[in-house]
Amino acid sequence: MLDVFVFLAGSFLFHQVLVSRHCLSSSMSISGAAVGSGRNFRRAVEFGKTHVVRPKGKHQATIVWLHGLGDNGSSWSQILETLPLPNIKWICPTAPSQPISLFGGFPSTAWFDVVDINENGPDDMEGLDVAAAHVANLLSNEPADIKLGVGGFSMGAATSLYSATCFALGKYGNGNPYPINLSAVIGLSGWLPCAKTLAGKLEEEQIKNRAASLPIVVCHGKGDDVVPFKFGEKSSKALLSNGFKKVTFKPYTQLGHHTIPQEMDELCAWLTSTLALEG
Ligand SMILES: *[C@@H]1O[C@H](CO)[C@@H](O)[C@H](O)[C@H]1NC(C)=O
Numbered sequence: 001m002l003d004v005f006v007f008l009a010g011s012f013l014f015h016q017v018l019v020s021r022h023c024l025s026s027s028m029s030i031s032g033a034a035v036g037s038g039r040n041f042r043r044a045v046e047f048g049k050t051h052v053v054r055p056k057g058k059h060q061a062t063i064v065w066l067h068g069l070g071d072n073g074s075s076w077s078q079i080l081e082t083l084p085l086p087n088i089k090w091i092c093p094t095a096p097s098q099p100i101s102l103f104g105g106f107p108s109t110a111w112f113d114v115v116d117i118n119e120n121g122p123d124d125m126e127g128l129d130v131a132a133a134h135v136a137n138l139l140s141n142e143p144a145d146i147k148l149g150v151g152g153f154s155m156g157a158a159t160s161l162y163s164a165t166c167f168a169l170g171k172y173g174n175g176n177p178y179p180i181n182l183s184a185v186i187g188l189s190g191w192l193p194c195a196k197t198l199a200g201k202l203e204e205e206q207i208k209n210r211a212a213s214l215p216i217v218v219c220h221g222k223g224d225d226v227v228p229f230k231f232g233e234k235s236s237k238a239l240l241s242n243g244f245k246k247v248t249f250k251p252y253t254q255l256g257h258h259t260i261p262q263e264m265d266e267l268c269a270w271l272t273s274t275l276a277l278e279g
């Protein structure tokens with residue numbers, strides 16, 4: 001569950017690489033071309049294993065949950081399975097293993113490339129679009145009466161918040177149409193990619209309405225030494241100042257770059273009320 005950043009040095013990274021190779025050999029192949037024939041999609045992407053947590057009660061909502069850098073869908077599915085949310089089906093995909101600039105090109109499971117954890121750093125738009133499209137594809141098979149959501153931790157949270165902007169704009173960064181309706185977006189210990197380029201893009205009436213009505217919760221620990229607290233705080237402010245009206249920001253005083261039961265409890269309460277779950 002911890003990001004691999006924390007363990008940059010030493011054998012852990014090599015362990016992660018072996019794990020990633022293993023994932024690749026048993027993975028299903030989904031090409032980035034599934035997004036459409038946009039000229040920007042040259043990357044061949046191979047996602048790892050997807051873990052599904054089935055609802056224990058009446059199925060009312062499906063949420064795709066995205067792990068952090070170097071992690072996998074299995075570790076989060078084990079946490080989500082324990083939550084008192086019987087109406088939610090969780091889909092936990094595993095990111096493709098790809099070279100990470102931050103690691104000098106060393107491969108790791110990641111939703112997009114990271115050059116630097118820095119709000120002025122370049123955004124890997126192509127990678128973000130491929131990841132956001134993978135999420136939308138996973139959700140597009142759900143029955144019409146099921147509410148859809150996306151959430152994640154760290155770079156998974158970044159991908160989720162990016163998906164929120166794609167939903168509002170009605171299109172991916174590359175211009176292809178965004179195909180699903182989102183009812184909830186969750187970002188834990190992450191950031192909003194492309195925050196600076198949002199300004200002025202959300203003015204058309206339909207776009208404004210989608211942004212205003214989408215519930216988003218952003219949680220961040222004040223003791224986060226991997227993705228600074230101010231990134232989470234600034235991201236929620238950027239969403240609010242660009243017309244997202246249902247943004248809840250939750251700071252946690254004692255929290256580092258991980259999660260705690262209090263945060264999970266509050267997330268459960270937020271999801272239960274936001275999605276009007278029966279329990
Ligand atoms: C998934 O990640 C966890 C660490 O978060 C690790 O312990 C486990 O071995 C990984 N599993 C697979 C199948 O890669």
Ligand SMILES: *[C@@H]1O[C@H](CO)[C@@H](O)[C@H](O)[C@H]1NC(C)=O
Pocket residue numbers: 179180181
């Ligand atoms: C999304 O919601 C809009 C407005 O309610 C509706 O017109 C559209 O058909 C929905 N799209 C999908 C894919 O469900």
